[in-house]
């Protein structure tokens with residue numbers, strides 16, 4: 001089924017949308033927005049933002065995605081059972097209203113006969129009465145069953161698709177994730193749309209069945225009543241006019257792009273973000289900006305009073321012939337109705353004997369025509385809403401298949417697992433690199449060096465010289481622009497990514513602690529031993545974290561950042577802490593008490609413990625290369641010295657690479673020191689060699705020694 005999506009994914013050459021070309025692009029300013037619309041009729045533009053006019057085309061184009069969605073829905077836990085039952089119930093319930101209408105007409109006929117002839121066929125009356133009761137009962141039962149089943153089915157579908165979304169987010173590498181971030185966020189709505197699309201599609205099918213059923217009832221009633229043709233035709237003309245009205249009202253041309261250059265509006269949106277987003281709160285509070293922002297916001301909003309702020313791509317512009325059509329259809333509806341009524345009335349009068357049709361038939365025709373009209377409208381709106389949401393589904397599936405930018409290699413690494421304890425050699429051959437989002441800025445240029453197996457290498461240099469980037473590239477988070485990186489002599493791009501990642505342990509300068517407990521934060525360093533408390537405690541000791549963790553009230557169960565927030569009316573500003581006029585003290589509940597703020601140094605020790613957990617605690621650790629980017633930035637000098645000594649002692653013969661400003665005694669033990677300047681290796685050698693060279697490293701070293709002496 002997935003193959004069907006291929007045609008959708010082919011990239012077409014782009015057509016330039018030139019906003020300055022007034023013959024092709026119309027710009028309309030409404031409120032704070034500028035709407036750009038293609039008026040040249042050029043083929044190949046992206047779909048308009050308003051999709052209503054293309055409902056059927058979009059549905060057709062998205063057919064593979066809808067089919068795939070239904071297929072995937074059937075694959076969720078218990079999905080096939082729910083799918084079949086839901087469909088059957090919906091179809092069944094779509095016949096019932098027409099059946100109800102039929103029974104009603106039969107009943108009216110019977111009443112008419114009873115009034116004229118003063119007698120009644122009791123059996124038939126009972127049959128019809130029972131039929132009416134049963135259909136009404138069935139209708140309610142079916143409605144309840146559809147709701148009951150739908151709720152459960154919806155939950156399964158939502159959970160199934162949420163899981164896929166999670167798996168997708170977990171699978172993507174950094175460059176791809178960065179690129180798709182926006183889509184991934186909106187995709188959350190995409191997978192939520194799955195149920196809505198499915199339900200509306202089923203509802204469209206059942207409406208179509210309902211239409212057929214009503215038409216069948218109409219045919220059955222009118223068979224033999226030629227006199228009523230005019231009434232019928234006028235009914236359908238009425239429907240057609242209503243359809244035209246809606247088309248004229250909603251099928252305005254959509255726009256291709258909207259732009260906002262309104263500085264005041266942008267300012268207000270910025271202030272809203274600043275106030276709502278936790279990230280800005282510290283700065284705002286520290287600079288005492290709160291009340292100023294509130295005042296400013298009020299001022300700006302006042303100046304925007306009455307200005308249209310929302311984006312409205314419907315009923316936009318270029319109405320052209322539409323207003324006229326709209327007026328015509330509105331004006332024409334009533335005369336058409338009246339004419340048909342007059343004509344029908346004349347027919348009754350002209351009729352020599354009795355009226356050519358009964359009042360019951362007349363009533364049935366009227367209600368069936370109006371039911372058909374209603375159904376037509378709901379079918380149209382169902383189709384439109386499915387077609388609108390098909391965009392989400394299409395995007396969802398395209399994103400699910402997004403390949404990672406960092407292509408996997410095929411060679412297992414290391415070829416001999418026992419080699420790993422001897423360390424991994426790393427060689428950069430003429431490596432140049434620019435970050436994918438700033439391709440014009442070369443961060444590394446022509447970098448070459450070799451770290452032999454088991455060596456200790458320290459990378460030093462000024463801020464921004466490229467030290468962290470070198471470490472990052474060793475883990476292949478990004479691919480280099482030029483040159484080669486070899487691990488044990490093999491191009492890193494040819495190696496299996498999962499193997500490379502498990503053979504390397506890295507502690508980033510801007511490490512993050514996960515929103516999990518301290519134990520889990522450390523344990524995730526070695527997922528094979530995630531639950532092993534002893535190993536976690538050992539790692540914490542090596543990372544210098546055990547003492548402060550033990551002193552915390554919840555020890556290893558403490559959260560640095562809780563993923564779940566517990567509430568009381570106290571923390572709900574709208575309600576305050578008063579309940580039934582009493583002040584409530586929630587302190588005994590100890591809400592959010594497992595959360596604890598930690599200092600920068602404490603956090604760094606936890607991150608270090610995670611690294612120890614990963615690379616050193618297990619004797620069978622698959623790690624052969626340890627990378628540390630400024631591991632001691634938040635540690636005091638003693639802790640720093642202890643750490644370096646411990647790391648040197650514990651690494652065995654594994655390769656270890658540090659990037660550091662404050663290298664202390666570390667560089668004296670290094671087999672290789674790389675002095676990086678402006679993305680290039682300026683000096684390379686061991687401590688004594690570089691001191692002899694009396695270059696930048698020597699200057700750096702002497703500065704640090706002086707600092708130490710002073």
Ligand SMILES: Nc1ncnc2c1ncn2[C@@H]1O[C@H](COP(=O)(O)OP(=O)(O)OP(=O)(O)O)[C@@H](O)[C@H]1O
Pocket residue numbers: 435437438443461462463464465466467468469470509
């Ligand atoms: N993700 C990124 N995207 C774009 N540019 C980046 C990114 N990370 C770093 N840079 C840029 O690359 C250059 C080198 O940065 P890098 O972090 O490697 O330097 P560094 O030597 O480790 O610096 P520091 O000593 O301050 O940690 C800098 O100019 C930086 O702005």
